[in-house]
Amino acid sequence: MMEEYEILRNTVREFSSKEIEAVSKDIEINGIPRSLKEKIAAQGFLGATLPAEKGGSGLDEKGYMIILEETAKASPSVSMWIFLTNLYLKIHPDANGKQDILSGKIDVTVDLSPYYLRSKAQPLKVAGGKISGKRANVINGTASSIIVSDGSSIYAVGSGMHAVNKNHLGLRGMDLSDVDFDSSTYEKVGSEEKLRTELKNSDGEIAAIFLGVADGTMAKAADYSKVRTAFDHPLKDYTPIFDEIVAARTQIELIRYYLYGNQGEYAKALSKIKAKEIALLATRSSLQIHGGYGYIHDFGIEKYYRDAMALAVYFGDDSWENGIISEVVIGERGGII
């Protein structure tokens, strides 16, 4: 079994470095190209955990986390796109046009805005055969179908959406849109609780994305420290730079070991909080080690700095995780004042 994961990791890594890395800078400007989406689909990364009879790849959670982590190393946007597509399919495994989703021909997304850090998203209204309302900051809001909640149920909406893309901090491979909903083409998918539960169960996956961001950018910093010299020595020889690379690496390895070696919500909650922290730290270190080059698009480093912060806002509300940890560590609820 161990070996299978290693094989999968190598396969994804190879795909990622060949297909994603090559276009990773262009993705920041022009979005994820359709051709790449179709290649990702052909690899079976969409519907990763769906059983084969539902058209999926039948991977377990660990396998899916490997996909997210390895793709995030090259492009956090791509990893997040895979995450959103999979989340959609997990919640709505019998979606209309599933074949087009699974083959990467069309985009779908899940409106996560009610769960962002300090979100005040208002529920949509469902009445008289129509779903209507406004949602701000929907990731990939221009997708063909969006799963949204009205506060008690969730719906897959397939038309009547008007999305206005905004300039945004991170994950620029997808739009971040304010979406106006006024649609009669929608389908009830389940209860709001279903989406919440699915999101809560995603802590391991979210940790894997953060981990990939941290590892991806630090690997580039380590490489750069070998080839860039200052004061006649490669950067790697300077103790402060060396220590930063080692400190990040130590944390990344420990979190990865713990994340993949444990199951259950407690372990995942700890991993998510810790992986977010290392992603924020590593992206700053890496940019700094790259000096002026770290600050400009061409070098493909600044995007990690933006993406880690944006992800921390999208997935930054740790109240659920803190609740779980509190129960284990204190035996009851704490940390509320």
Add this chain to the structure above:
Amino acid sequence: MNFELDEAQREFRKKVEDFARREFTEEEATKYDLQEKYPEEVVKRMLKEGVFDYSNPWNILVATEALCKYDAGMGISMLVPFFGNEVIALFGNDDQKKKYLGRVFSGQAKMGLAVTEPGGGSDVANIKTTAVKEGDHYVLNGSKMFITNGDIADFFVLLARTSVEKKKHQGMSVFIVERNFEGFKSNKIHGKLGVRATDTAEITLENVKVPAENLVGEPGRGFYYIMTFFDISRAYVAAQALGIAEGILERAVNILQKDGPITSQPERVQFTIADMATRIEAAKLLTYEAASFIFNFNPNPAVTSMAKAYAAETAVYVSRKAMEITGIDGLSSSIERSFRDAKIMEIWEGTSEIEKLVIARMLKVGDTQ
């Protein structure tokens, strides 16, 4: 000891803030950020209104802080037409001052400072651009990287190697190089993370003939001139960082206050605000202390580097913490832009690592055993 600006300074600061509030609207700041465009027209209005007062260094410091509080990209754009002037003011001759600085201060020309090269910015003594004397002029060859105003300035104060000496930092000289000298080329760099209203370019020099009268000061003293300049300019960068941090804190608190008084926030959030504010206050004291040494003609490079490194770290810290406590509200506000702007503070005019090396080297201690 007095920790307050005097009344004239406070009045001046108010004038600058009024200008920034009026000119650096969210709409304008977003436009220049998105389009990576230098706000030429706004600079003209600033000069016309006398918001910039180069006769008084405290006023420059105060203006820098105040402008960057509203928007770093536009704020720094207001300040950079004069970037590097101190090199000529301190080490240039009267003709150079008259010919070049006169035009800059009257707003007829813009200048820049070109030190960094593709091969390195921290290790200034290792630059590769050469200047060879031929009769009444020098011939310059090489390239410069990440030069602010590189695509728009009329002339540059530029560091080049004039001779090879035993010690690397010897044999370097400073020249005034005009854009219209033959063989000068600039190439705008697109896609900066932040301060996108400012102009940044790569410069190439191919057999550029520079008249010998454009040599600043003595040949071979260039490294020393540039380091002296940095010991001054770093106090201004500290003020940039300070302004950015102050602006972010204000905006973050105002976002949170829409939900009620700050005391109604979880203590976690209150503590974060307290930390942000404390660091800003400490950065301000260091910045003003460094400036006060410099403006009293008694510069203290260790304190200047402390101010620059600490204020830069504070700007970055505040930008990240603000995002954490304001969440999606912050991400959808101008804090997003400031978050991207803040990071440059730890890089330009001496990275934080270089500042720490300066502090360790220049620190003076007593004889306590």
